[in-house]
Amino acid sequence: MNRKRGLRGPFARWPRASDATLAAVLFLATTLVTDGPADTIVTRPITGVPIPVLAVFAVAAAGMYRRRDKPIRALGVAVAGWALMLPTREYDVGLITLFAVYSAGRYSASGRKGQIGLAAAMAVLVAEALVRWTPLDETVAGVVVMFVVWYTGRRLRLREERAAERRERQAAEARRIVAEERTHIARELHDVVAHQVSLMTVQAGAAQAVAATDPESARQAMAAVEQAGRQALDELRHLLGVLRPETRRDGLGPQPGLADLPRLVGQFAAAGVDVRVSDGLRAALPTRIQLSAYRIIQEALTNVLKHGGPGTGAEVHLREDGTDIVIEIIDHAQPVAPSPQAAGHGIIGMRERATLLGGTLETGPRPEGGFRVSARLPVAGESA
Structure with a gap:
């Protein structure tokens, strides 16, 4: 178990710090990196980006900090910011939206809301393609990539939920078996102790009946009561030890045969x-x-x-x-x-x-x- 934990990445070990770092990286990438001529990628100075655009970039990227507990909200903020950038024909938050789409699939408990968010992101993508006269094949490729990203996140979530359900079923089955075993041992407790107590009761009654006329028989009867009582206590301790959750069955003595x-x-x-x-x-x-x-x-x-x-x-x-x-x-x-x-x-x-x-x-x-x-x-x- 410790080995598996050691292989976990930073996004699993330090989720908040990792998401804050991701938000910062996405903000810088969206601000400083843009498409160049002939499908190249170039950088631009941050001073060349208008303040309102920087504000939209910052808000869209900041939403990624809550992408685990508020994935639909993070996606909605990213899609809204992307839609606001459409009239500029130059700036967009497509990269942030892509990460938000994955987060919606991965962390949203509602598949329907995730699908609506995915559809909204695809609609903005198509709208941007119409505004910028993007070729049809690139638009289709973008839609496909966005769907694949969301579907990947969704499959990971479903697999995790199935694993959690399987663990819960195994735990429930283990609890059921333990409960049945304890019920069985409770019956054992009745059988063993009731036998010894019955012996003690009968012997004590016999001793009382002959105490005045036959002291020796009364003494023998009381000795038998003592012996039965000691055995009852021993078996009671044994069976109560079995009923304790921390007791290991390996340490139990043999049952009578x-x-x-x-x-x-x-x-x-x-x-x-x-x-x-x-x-x-x-x-x-x-x-x-x-x-x-x-x-x-x-x-x-x-x-x-x-x-x-x-x-x-x-x-x-x-x-x-x-x-x-x-x-x-x-x-x-x-x-x-x-x-x-x-x-x-x-x-x-x-x-x-x-x-x-x-x-x-x-x-x-x-x-x-x-x-x-x-x-x-x-x-x-x-x-x-």
């Missing part, structure tokens, strides 16, 4: 839920599948603990079915709290995870008692 199931089962065992895992998976799974499978199992077991309480038994079955994997979580207890069907974000979050991977989720009570959660995730399928 199916290899972490023993640790998850141990946490629920400490909370009083007997979880048995049947793993029929043979092939290694992509990280996105492992993460979603882990979170679905975590949320389903959290609901088992929340609605079945300590002492509940649960089974987790993992198996392959063609190109899909099937995750089934079954509990055997009658709910002691509102049905998991009313678990709010829990089941919605599990279904959303399965849907995002192109899979499905089925939930419902079992005829023989308890509750069943079954997720089917395509391994090689496209995400929804």
Whole structure:
């Protein structure tokens, strides 16, 4: 980026100073240089130019100082000055007008106004040709040159506008992706912390219930609350760090996967839920599948603990079915709290995870008692 800035010319680096210099150069060129015999260019002394003509030259050239922010006005001043010079048949501001025509194409936001200014400049050029008896081919050449100059400026402006629009679209797309990613991480935050808080709530309730009769069990329950609380804080710090704009994804730790199931089962065992895992998976799974499978199992077991309480038994079955994997979580207890069907974000979050991977989720009570959660995730399928 710095290299590109280093290659920028003075008109881009110091626009005001450059435009002031351009105005001065155009004034001197218009005043001191004129057409000579046989299509030659000669100089003339400034003392030979009438004061009113010098004033017109000065005003027309001064308009070029504002050619970037007032391009149409600068062109109008130049064209008006050129028209005033027509009766003299000797003096003109055609050179200044040519630069003003380019500036109108390059810097004017209104293409229609630029075209009107170009037409006015061409009209004055033709009028001068009639007054001075200029040959037709020279007049046509002058008109063509003026159009090419304006069109060049216009194309440069349009190209710059398209580049700005492209950069804005890219920036908008980047903002959209960041927003989606943060929404996804917010769901992660709910899933992780809600699981740990549920463990803490159940364990604290159990400790309170047995504190008077079984202090040792109460102590173990409170130790489990402490451990779950520490893990919740660690995961909360981790996920909040991801949500910070300046955080780099390169510094993030690995997300949990199916290899972490023993640790998850141990946490629920400490909370009083007997979880048995049947793993029929043979092939290694992509990280996105492992993460979603882990979170679905975590949320389903959290609901088992929340609605079945300590002492509940649960089974987790993992198996392959063609190109899909099937995750089934079954509990055997009658709910002691509102049905998991009313678990709010829990089941919605599990279904959303399965849907995002192109899979499905089925939930419902079992005829023989308890509750069943079954997720089917395509391994090689496209995400929804």
